[in-house]
Amino acid sequence: MSAEELQTLTPNSNQKIQPTDLPAGFQLPPLDQVRRDAAKLVEFIRNRDDAGSDVGVPGAINCCALLPNIFAWSYYAKVEETPDDLHEGCVFALRMFVRILQEGNEASIRTMIHTSLEDFAATRLATVLSAGHKLVDYLMLPEIDRPAEALSYLKMLVEDDIRTSTPTGALPWIRRPSLYLRYAEARALSGSTNTKTKIMLEGAIEGLMQIDSLLMVEIMLLKIHLAHVHRCQNIQTADAKENELYVIKFLRKNPDLIPPNYLKQALIRPGQPERHVLTALGGLAWFDDATKQTFKMQERVMNTCVTCGGCEPQKLLFRCGGCQYNWYCSKPCQVADWKTHKSSCRAWSAERKALEALRFSDPGEFQRKTDWMKWRAGPLGANHNALFHALGLRRDSSRGRTHIIFFNTIYTPDASRDMMHKFQIDFAGVYRILM
Ligand SMILES: [Zn+2]
Numbered sequence: 038m039s040a041e042e043l044q045t046l047t048p049n050s051n052q053k054i055q056p057t058d059l060p061a062g063f064q065l066p067p068l069d070q071v072r073r074d075a076a077k078l079v080e081f082i083r084n085r086d087d088a089g090s091d092v093g094v095p096g097a098i099n100c101c102a103l104l105p106n107i108f109a110w111s112y113y114a115k116v117e118e119t120p121d122d123l124h125e126g127c128v129f130a131l132r133m134f135v136r137i138l139q140e141g142n143e144a145s146i147r148t149m150i151h152t153s154l155e156d157f158a159a160t161r162l163a164t165v166l167s168a169g170h171k172l173v174d175y176l177m178l179p180e181i182d183r184p185a186e187a188l189s190y191l192k193m194l195v196e197d198d199i200r201t202s203t204p205t206g207a208l209p210w211i212r213r214p215s216l217y218l219r220y221a222e223a224r225a226l227s228g229s230t231n232t233k234t235k236i237m238l239e240g241a242i243e244g245l246m247q248i249d250s251l252l253m254v255e256i257m258l259l260k261i262h263l264a265h266v267h268r269c270q271n272i273q274t275a276d277a278k279e280n281e282l283y284v285i286k287f288l289r290k291n292p293d294l295i296p297p298n299y300l301k302q303a304l305i306r307p308g309q310p311e312r313h314v315l316t317a318l319g320g321l322a323w324f325d326d327a328t329k330q331t332f333k334m335q336e337r338v339m340n341t342c343v344t345c346g347g348c349e350p351q352k353l354l355f356r357c358g359g360c361q362y363n364w365y366c367s368k369p370c371q372v373a374d375w376k377t378h379k380s381s382c383r384a385w386s387a388e389r390k391a392l393e394a395l396r397f398s399d400p401g402e403f404q405r406k407t408d409w410m411k412w413r414a415g416p417l418g419a420n421h422n423a424l425f426h427a428l429g430l431r432r433d434s435s436r437g438r439t440h441i442i443f444f445n446t447i448y449t450p451d452a453s454r455d456m457m458h459k460f461q462i463d464f465a466g467v468y469r470i471l472m
């Protein structure tokens with residue numbers, strides 16, 4: 038799209054950004070309109086970038102007025118709720134929006150954001166900070182992965198935080214862990230391994246531990262970066278060695294706890310020296326194995342304590358000794374469930390005993406039934422989430438009483454040594470129970 042074509046679009050003046058209070062009944066623009074605007078914006082920027090020319094503030098203001106849907110979406114919608122195909126459009130829109138707020142004159146900014154006369158400076162600042170936060174979140178997504186660019190906006194956010202915080206207050210990363218976590222991460226991802234990055238990473242870890250030591254994924258990612266900084270700076274203290282060893286052991290045991298795209302983003306940085314943690318794990322090949330889901334891995338992720346819902350790796354779970362079916366995190370949790378579990382526990386135990394009798398009389402059948410019980414009790418999507426969705430329980434939980442799922446399985450013992458593949462579903466259907 039050319040600048041001339043852009044001019045031919047009809048601007049909608051009723052789409053100013055509301056920086057703080059949303060009007061009652063506010064709704065995000067419809068996705069099809071957002072997509073249409075995003076496509077035009079992306080095309081426009083790409084054409085400009087090819088020519089090596091900068092859109093400039095007037096061009097940005099123009100885009101904002103003419104393609105209001107993508108601007109509104111990028112500012113209001115949550116990053117995690119934005120479809121992947123809109124990421125680039127949101128980055129372009131937010132980048133333009135921040136630039137207008139930073140460099141535009143008062144009159145032009147007033148055409149885009151709702152602000153009263155006296156609150157102009159404060160509103161402008163609040164809006165640019167909140168747009169900056171959003172932009173950083175997009176730029177740091179593994180699919181976008183532009184940490185150096187994120188860093189320039191993070192500097193603005195950190196400067197503002199330092200300027201506005203009370204001087205007697207706590208350390209910055211204890212005061213605002215979410216901001217300094219981002220800052221430390223962006224520094225590390227963009228290849229900085231200096232002392233300031235080390236201090237920021239240590240601070241961010243400390244800040245997160247104060248909120249909740251169970252923020253395992255975030256803490257592990259920071260520890261991975263810290264191990265790299267230690268290596269680059271040749272720091273060989275006991276703490277540094279312990280940190281690296283902990284990271285390697287943890288990833289070996291829980292290769293699937295961190296989503297693979299985030300793990301890859303942290304461990305493999307194009308144009309940067311290889312992370313020692315990755316070398317120790319076995320290099321790139323480790324990734325393929327690590328992302329291959331096994332029955333045991335799924336079991337660890339999906340199983341929860343029947344009583345309290347606790348799960349690994351935060352809590353260590355054990356099976357009910359009677360039925361080998363229910364999982365618990367502690368004796369008290371098991372005792373609390375016993376009244377409910379008693380009858381099914383006895384039925385399942387009886388089933389196991391009956392099976393034992395087959396062990397010598399019919400080894401083939403014994404194996405098949407043993408596999409079946411394990412597979413059925415297992416953590417497979419087919420046995421849990423898929424059934425939940427197939428029944429439409431999220432829509433209407435009463436369907437659990439009116440509908441049943443029937444599925445037929447085939448025993449495929451030689452397909453793989455992994456329990457996950459011992460059975461395959463060759464037919465499944467949802468049926469309404471006639472009453
Ligand atoms: Zn429990």
Ligand SMILES: [Zn+2]
Nearest residue numbers: 357359360382
């Ligand atoms: Zn039991």
